[in-house]
Amino acid sequence: MTLNDNTPGLGLTELPDPDGTVLVVGDAGLIGSYAARQYARQGWPVHGISRRELPDAEWTHHSADLLDAAALSDLISTTDGLRDTTHLVFGAYVEKPSDPELIEVNDALLRNTLDALQAAGAPLRHVTLYQGGKAYGHHLGFFNTPAKESDPRLIAPHFYSTQEDILRARASEGGFAFTALRPEGVTGYATGNPMNLLLVIGVYAAISRELGLPLRFPGTRAAYEVLYQTTDAELLARATVWAGSSGQAANEIFNVNNGDQFRWAQLWPRFAQHFGMDYAPPQQMSLAEAMPQHAAVWERLVERHGLVDTPFDRLVGWGVGDFLFHHEADNITSTVKVRQAGFADALDTETRLLQLFDRLVEDKVLPPFDA
Numbered sequence: 001m002t003l004n005d006n007t008p009g010l011g012l013t014e015l016p017d018p019d020g021t022v023l024v025v026g027d028a029g030l031i032g033s034y035a036a037r038q039y040a041r042q043g044w045p046v047h048g049i050s051r052r053e054l055p056d057a058e059w060t061h062h063s064a065d066l067l068d069a070a071a072l073s074d075l076i077s078t079t080d081g082l083r084d085t086t087h088l089v090f091g092a093y094v095e096k097p098s099d100p101e102l103i104e105v106n107d108a109l110l111r112n113t114l115d116a117l118q119a120a121g122a123p124l125r126h127v128t129l130y131q132g133g134k135a136y137g138h139h140l141g142f143f144n145t146p147a148k149e150s151d152p153r154l155i156a157p158h159f160y161s162t163q164e165d166i167l168r169a170r171a172s173e174g175g176f177a178f179t180a181l182r183p184e185g186v187t188g189y190a191t192g193n194p195m196n197l198l199l200v201i202g203v204y205a206a207i208s209r210e211l212g213l214p215l216r217f218p219g220t221r222a223a224y225e226v227l228y229q230t231t232d233a234e235l236l237a238r239a240t241v242w243a244g245s246s247g248q249a250a251n252e253i254f255n256v257n258n259g260d261q262f263r264w265a266q267l268w269p270r271f272a273q274h275f276g277m278d279y280a281p282p283q284q285m286s287l288a289e290a291m292p293q294h295a296a297v298w299e300r301l302v303e304r305h306g307l308v309d310t311p312f313d314r315l316v317g318w319g320v321g322d323f324l325f326h327h328e329a330d331n332i333t334s335t336v337k338v339r340q341a342g343f344a345d346a347l348d349t350e351t352r353l354l355q356l357f358d359r360l361v362e363d364k365v366l367p368p369f370d371a
Contacts, residue, residue, distance in 0.1 A: 012344040016245035018044040020086030028052040032091030038237035077120035085122040127178040131160040142329040177250035179243040188233025194317035214278035219325025227330040248341040255333035259346030287318035
C-alpha cells in the first residue's frame with residue numbers, strides 16, 4: 001500500500017529535509033514499515049532491522065534477532081550506514097501473556113538496540129518511541145477522557161513506562177533527544193502483520209459477503225455506541241519524521257490520531273453500503289473463535305481473485321477486533337499538544353477508511369466487493 005500525501009489532511013505539516021541516517025527497528029511491522037518508507041521517500045538514508053526478510057523494502061533491510069545482543073552489536077558495528085545512525089525509530093514489539101513478561105522482553109529489545117548503537121559509536125541525535133492508549137488504561141476499561149499527556153501514570157507497571165524510563169535515562173547520559181508518540185487503533189497494511197484493525201474489518205466483511213450474510217458489528221451494543229478514534233499509519237509516519245527533527249518535540253510525549261472521533265454505530269452501516277452488503281443489527285460474538293472456522297472460505301476468495309496469498313492464521317489478528325469491539329468506554333485522547341507543537345496533519349476517519357479499503361482491493365489484499 002503506497003503513501004499518498006495528496007490525500008486531504010496529509011501534508012499539512014512541512015517535513016524536514018534529510019539530515020542524517022535513520023535506523024528503523026521493527027521495520028517489518030505496521031508502524032515501522034510506514035515510518036521507514038516515509039523517511040526513504042523524503043530522501044533520507046534508511047536502514048531497517050527485524051527478524052523477517054523484506055525482499056521488497058524501499059530501504060536497506062537487515063535481518064537480525066534483537067534479543068541476541070552480541071549478534072546485534074556485531075551487525076551494527078560492522079555495517080556501513082548502521083553505525084552512522086543519527087535517528088532511531090523504535091517500533092519493535094514482542095507479544096507476551098502477562099505484564100511482567102511484556103516488560104522483560106520489550107525492555108530487552110530497547111536496551112540491546114541502544115547498547116549496540118553506543119558500542120558502535122553511532123552519532124545518535126534522536127529516538128522515537130511508540131506507546132498507545134494503554135498508557136492511560138484503555139486495556140483496563142474506563143479511563144478519563146479526553147486523555148492528556150500530562151495525566152498521571154497508572155500504578156500497575158507497564159512496559160510503556162519502563163521503556164520510557166530507560167530512554168529518558170539513556171538520553172540524558174548520551175546527549176540525545178527522544179519523543180514518545182501515542183497513537184490509537186493504527187490503520188494501514190503490512191504484509192504478514194496481523195495486528196491490524198483495517199484487515200479485521202475488511203476480511204470479516206469479505207467472508208460475510210461470500211457467505212451471503214449481512215454485515216453485523218460483532219461486538220456489544222455498548223461498544224457500538226461509545227466514542228472512538230484511530231490513527232492512520234501514514235499520518236503517524238509523517239508525525240515520526242516531524243518529531244525526529246523538531247525542537248518542539250524534543251523529550252516530549254504526544255498523542256497522535258486522525259483528529260476526529262466517531263461511533264462504530266455511525267461507521268458500520270457505511271461500511272456495509274461501501275461493500276455492497278446488507279446491514280443487520282450488532283450481534284456479539286468472538287471473532288477469534290468464529291473466524292478461523294472460515295479459513296476455507298478465504299482460501300476460495302484468494303484463488304478466485306488472485307489475492308496476496310498470506311496464510312490465514314497470519315493474515316488477521318482477530319483478538320484485536322474482539323478487544324476493540326467489546327470495549328465499552330469512550331477512548332478519546334487530546335491532540336492539542338501535538339498541534340500546538342507544530343504537527344497539523346489531520347484526516348476524516350470515515351472517508352479515509354473507505355479509501356484504505358479500496359486500496360486493499362487494488363493491491364489484491366481484499367477481494368473486489370462489486371464482483
